[in-house]
Amino acid sequence: xxxxQYLLTMFIVLSLNFFLPRMMPGDPxxxxxxxxxxxxxxxxxxxxxxxxxxxxxxxxxxxxxxxDYLINLAHGNLGWSIYYNAxxxxxxxxxxxxxxxLMGTATLGYVALGILLGALSAWRRGTRTDIGLLxxxxxxxxxxxxxxxxxxxxLFSVKLGAxxxxxxxxxxxxxxxGLKLAAEVAYHLFLPSLALVLTHLSGVYFLMRNSMLGVxxxxxxxxxxxxxxxxxxxxxxxxxxxxxxxxxxMIAMHLGFLIMGTMFVEVVFAYPGTGTLIYQxxxxxxxxxxxxxxxxxMAFVMMFNLAADLLYSRLDPRVRRA
Amino acid sequence: MRKTVSVLILALVLANLLxxxxxxxxxTATPVSAAPMLIPGPTSAPRTLTxxxxxxxxxxxxxxxxxxxxxxxxxxxxxxxxxxxERGMIPWLADSWEVSEDGxxxxxxxxxxxxxxxxxxxxxxxxxxxxxxLKEHLAPGFEALSEQIERVEAQDEHTIVLYLKEPIAGxxxxxxxxxxxxxxHIWEGVEDPKRFTGKEAVIGTGPFKLVExxxxxxxxxxxxxxxxxxxxxxxxxxxxxxxxDEALALKTRTVDAAFFWGKEIEAxxxxxxxxxxxxxxxxxxxxxxxxxxYERPPFDKVEVRRAIAHAVDRxxxxxxxxxxxxxxxxLGIISPGTDWYNPQLxxxxxxxxxxxxxxxxxxxxxxxxxxxTTGEFVREAELIKADLGQVGIEVEVKSADWGTIDGLLRxxxxxxxxxxxxxxxxxxxxxxxxxxxxxxxxxELDRLFEEQGKTLDEERRRALVWRLQEIIAEKLPVLTLxxxxxxxxxxxxxxxxWFYTKGGIATGIPTEQNKLVFLKR
Numbered sequence: 001x002x003x004x005q006y007l008l009t010m011f012i013v014l015s016l017n018f019f020l021p022r023m024m025p026g027d028p029x030x031x032x033x034x035x036x037x038x039x040x041x042x043x044x045x046x047x048x049x050x051x052x053x054x055x056x057x058x059x060x061x062x063x064x065x066x067x068d069y070l071i072n073l074a075h076g077n078l079g080w081s082i083y084y085n086a087x088x089x090x091x092x093x094x095x096x097x098x099x100x101x102l103m104g105t106a107t108l109g110y111v112a113l114g115i116l117l118g119a120l121s122a123w124r125r126g127t128r129t130d131i132g133l134l135x136x137x138x139x140x141x142x143x144x145x146x147x148x149x150x151x152x153x154x155l156f157s158v159k160l161g162a163x164x165x166x167x168x169x170x171x172x173x174x175x176x177x178g179l180k181l182a183a184e185v186a187y188h189l190f191l192p193s194l195a196l197v198l199t200h201l202s203g204v205y206f207l208m209r210n211s212m213l214g215v216x217x218x219x220x221x222x223x224x225x226x227x228x229x230x231x232x233x234x235x236x237x238x239x240x241x242x243x244x245x246x247x248x249x250m251i252a253m254h255l256g257f258l259i260m261g262t263m264f265v266e267v268v269f270a271y272p273g274t275g276t277l278i279y280q281x282x283x284x285x286x287x288x289x290x291x292x293x294x295x296x297x298m299a300f301v302m303m304f305n306l307a308a309d310l311l312y313s314r315l316d317p318r319v320r321r322a
Numbered sequence: 323m324r325k326t327v328s329v330l331i332l333a334l335v336l337a338n339l340l341x342x343x344x345x346x347x348x349x350t351a352t353p354v355s356a357a358p359m360l361i362p363g364p365t366s367a368p369r370t371l372t373x374x375x376x377x378x379x380x381x382x383x384x385x386x387x388x389x390x391x392x393x394x395x396x397x398x399x400x401x402x403x404x405x406x407x408e409r410g411m412i413p414w415l416a417d418s419w420e421v422s423e424d425g426x427x428x429x430x431x432x433x434x435x436x437x438x439x440x441x442x443x444x445x446x447x448x449x450x451x452x453x454x455x456l457k458e459h460l461a462p463g464f465e466a467l468s469e470q471i472e473r474v475e476a477q478d479e480h481t482i483v484l485y486l487k488e489p490i491a492g493x494x495x496x497x498x499x500x501x502x503x504x505x506x507h508i509w510e511g512v513e514d515p516k517r518f519t520g521k522e523a524v525i526g527t528g529p530f531k532l533v534e535x536x537x538x539x540x541x542x543x544x545x546x547x548x549x550x551x552x553x554x555x556x557x558x559x560x561x562x563x564x565x566x567d568e569a570l571a572l573k574t575r576t577v578d579a580a581f582f583w584g585k586e587i588e589a590x591x592x593x594x595x596x597x598x599x600x601x602x603x604x605x606x607x608x609x610x611x612x613x614x615x616y617e618r619p620p621f622d623k624v625e626v627r628r629a630i631a632h633a634v635d636r637x638x639x640x641x642x643x644x645x646x647x648x649x650x651x652x653l654g655i656i657s658p659g660t661d662w663y664n665p666q667l668x669x670x671x672x673x674x675x676x677x678x679x680x681x682x683x684x685x686x687x688x689x690x691x692x693x694x695t696t697g698e699f700v701r702e703a704e705l706i707k708a709d710l711g712q713v714g715i716e717v718e719v720k721s722a723d724w725g726t727i728d729g730l731l732r733x734x735x736x737x738x739x740x741x742x743x744x745x746x747x748x749x750x751x752x753x754x755x756x757x758x759x760x761x762x763x764x765x766e767l768d769r770l771f772e773e774q775g776k777t778l779d780e781e782r783r784r785a786l787v788w789r790l791q792e793i794i795a796e797k798l799p800v801l802t803l804x805x806x807x808x809x810x811x812x813x814x815x816x817x818x819x820w821f822y823t824k825g826g827i828a829t830g831i832p833t834e835q836n837k838l839v840f841l842k843r
Contacts, residue, residue: 026725
């Protein structure tokens with residue numbers, strides 16, 4: 001049943017992916033030939049325009065283009081990007097690596113830090129530590145990621161000169177390999193992921209704090225205390241695992257926001273991710289690339305939903321039984 | 323738990339040690355024989371120049387992106403028959419040329435001893451092949467070639483004759499100075515050049531060779547071509563890399579020069595104050611205009627268009643929106659930075675009461691219009707709205723992306739729109755189908771336009787183009803607003819040969835990145 005649901009959703013999204021971009025006014029050629037900011041506009045006659053349309057297969061009837069698109073997709077062929085002049089799959093994969101690296105690092109960072117700080121806050125409820133954490137996490141979370149990113153650049157890159165102002169590798173290119181390459185990539189990854197970690201921290205932190213407070217009031221915690229267990233053991237062994245449950249769903253649901261935040265941060269740091277790609281594909285009306293990027297986002301959202309579903313039922317036996 | 327944490331920390335420390343130790347280990351691993359190579363001589367230190375860039379496509383003539391910067395990347399690898407410097411056309415792959423009386427037959431004499439990057443010699447066959455191939459396969463920027471050129475013949479190994487269907491006034495710059503010559507021995511067997519992206523696809527005769535191109539990191543790395551026919555470039559390694567903020571990147575010396583235009587003037591002023599940077603200013607050949615839908619009322623009346631021209635305070639727009647990063651245009655569209663600008667056009671003064679009088683005369687009152695603009699020009703649009711409000715015209719500003727506006731312009735479904743247009747270094751560029759001034763039907767305008775396009779004599783052509791501008795200023799198919807300026811801010815210690823190319827590179831690309839900048843001249 002669930003499989004059928006997922007398949008139906010997929011089909012609807014695929015069709016929307018195809019028709020929505022084509023319903024927007026303008027076509028890919030209007031950008032190739034006469035964009036208002038172009039410093040070298042190209043004057044083409046109607047005849048050449050038709051030749052170009054034919055080359056990209058845009059002269060076929062819409063129904064034909066649609067079936068071609070579905071058939072190609074079934075063969076794993078995402079088509080040819082008109083603006084980038086390369087296979088959509090290679091354009092996407094080339095950038096996806098970097099986005100995944102950035103998003104993965106940021107997710108690990110904000111989840112780990114959020115859980116840690118949330119648990120600490122709950123344990124020290126009402127103390128100065130708790131209030132200090134509450135205020136600072138809350139104010140950081142209300143900043144837009146791109147703004148924080150710019151502040152980080154000004155502080156760490158321009159004033160202190162400790163980190164590069166952007167890019168994923170050394171700007172002049174490098175022949176580094178192995179560990180040295182990893183170090184170089186990590187060096188460039190630090191500020192962008194820090195910006196994401198700090199701005200996305202608040203969700204996990206607050207949820208963890210609340211959930212932990214709830215758990216700490218349970219009878220089994222009182223029992224543990226009565227047994228004379230050490231504070232650390234109570235916190236880590238008994239309270240933490242049970243307080244973690246809502247976090248799992250939270251991470252999956254939060255993914256959409258993280259993708260958005262990542263896009264902005266990628267732009268500010270000129271990081272080679274998919275963020276600018278989606279923007280570029282939209283402005284240039286690059287239909288095949290638009291279809292590809294939206295397909296990718298859909299795949300991600302669905303995958304994480306599914307993962308959250310499955311993981312949650314594994315973690316919480318009550319859900320499985322229900 | 324404690325154990326796991328300590329193991330993790332230990333692992334991290336070890337990893338750090340390994341990374342840290344690596345450079346220290348390398349010298350012992352280096353063979354002794356290589357040691358003399360490491361001693362730096364006074365001239366042996368490679369000179370690298372890093373410039374801000376973006377992804378403009380794999381720099382072959384067929385896979386580059388169509389806009390100006392894509393052409394520039396390709397121009398480092400490929401050469402043209404003629405080229406331009408700060409004074410105008412100069413011989414390049416052809417060391418001389420002549421043209422027949424009627425302007426339809428051009429003879430080019432190739433420079434001898436030019437070699438492709440792979441060592442093969444350049445011959446007249448390569449040139450004839452290039453034109454034939456470009457007529458058959460669509461290359462961005464040269465789609466019109468098959469309509470212009472009748473045939474191309476090689477008379478001997480170094481002489482080429484081009485026969486045109488009719489004379490083209492801008493032939494030297496737009497064709498001979500723009501078409502990249504490609505090697506026959508490589509492209510002969512290529513069926514679909516748009517999908518040909520091997521190493522062979524970037525073999526040209528140019529001053530640089532491509533070492534690395536990364537689409538997603540938006541990076542180009544070139545190395546100097548030691549065999550270049552005009553001598554080895556003074557830069558050994560030329561790097562283009564993507565940065566978000568060019569001013570910041572120049573300040574931190576991530577790049578060695580930065581490029582700005584129009585509203586970015588604040589950044590230029592800030593950098594100008596730095597001790598070790600210098601600035602040059604040039605023309606952008608770009609124009610921002612207010613487009614009238616002259617096919618439907620009320621703008622079918624030229625009086626109404628004139629009233630609007632008087633009602634809009636264009637100097638205020640330049641002052642308040644661009645902070646003097648642009649110059650107020652006259653009404654003839656062509657930028658004062660070109661040879662074709664007509665300085666004698668009567669100025670159009672800001673005169674709201676005069677505008678109201680005109681509107682009263684033609685009996686057009688109580689107008690309510692929409693003004694389309696892209697997000698970039700919303701502030702200009704708001705000022706225009708305020709100005710038109712003063713003369714009793716109600717304006718609603720609607721902002722959309724360029725694709726949407728382009729669609730509406732094509733369908734004629736709009737009242738007023740703000741749009742820019744670049745590359746008008748040569749009047750021939752006005753002939754862009756989406757360019758409303760030229761779709762406007764006027765017998766004299768059409769005749770003048772056609773005639774200037776065929777007139778090779780520069781003085782006669784200038785007279786025609788001046789008259790053309792007078793008519794545009796009279797009939798006002800569009801109201802020109804301003805021409806932005808452009809700047810190059812650079813570190814003179816790295817390279818101090820920057821200049822602006824007269825009439826722009828190729829068909830009029832306004833850029834500082836002329837390959838001549840990197841050569842000994």
